[in-house]
């Protein structure tokens with residue numbers, strides 16, 4: 616049974632297969648319109664979402680599948696009565712053919728998959744991983760830059776709790792000659808285990824303290840929101856804000872990505888700059904998630 620749980624599960628070849636399928640879906644959507652006519656997808660979000668949930672639901676509908684869902688699984692499912700994720704999956708497996716899950720626990724997707732009755736797709740697990748986001752991020756980099764090998768990427772914002780960051784750097788580490796630069800407030804630095812992982816895979820992680828320390832010829836600036844829902848206390852606001860003045864200090868070929876939602880870390884004055892690709896990036900999520908649904912059902 617194929618699950619989508621972590622960026623750790625992919626090889627470079629797997630990624631190229633997903634990206635080629637995504638390209639084909641984008642170019643020939645009608646070809647796939649009935650591919651999952653006989654499938655029902657359960658969408659269980661225990662945390663808020665705009666993009667991931669609605670793009671997964673749209674992806675399922677565009678493939679001909681039907682959806683069952685609950686508005687706010689944290690409160691409106693029997694989780695509030697103490698039901699475990701595993702028992703929830705055992706029950707849903709009697710209704711649906713796959714389940715998409717977002718949950719505050721880092722291990723939620725693995726717990727759901729441990730039942731091994733239906734494919735599980737991790738739509739964001741605590742501060743751990745968000746692999747489908749990383750796939751759409753990398754797909755966007757590949758398409759905008761025409762390559763992934765050799766890219767210079769700066770990761771900004773919440774490197775501690777940012778699950779999209781954790782999943783993305785795992786995927787980037789599969790490629791050759793990638794350079795990763797980190798810029799965040801002290802309280803939100805990348806955990807040592809990820810720096811070690813990058814080192815083991817031959818990537819030197821370069822921690823920076825200011826915009827000035829980042830190379831001007833970066834291929835990608837990937838900013839993220841401080842994940843204030845993951846901690847108590849006040850660590851203040853984001854210090855490293857990208858506005859037009861800051862963006863203009865970088866190359867005209869440096870693209871600006873963000874998993875969204877943004878709060879203050881990217882000013883709206885850059886939205887119309889051709890380098891600002893975050894809305895296109897979010898839109899790519901629809902096609903990448905269509906590809907993933909096809910793959911888990913072996914209908915690619």
Ligand code: CP
Pocket residue numbers: 663664665666667668739748874875876
């Ligand atoms: N990028 C992302 O996960 O957005 P949502 O929280 O809106 O799903």
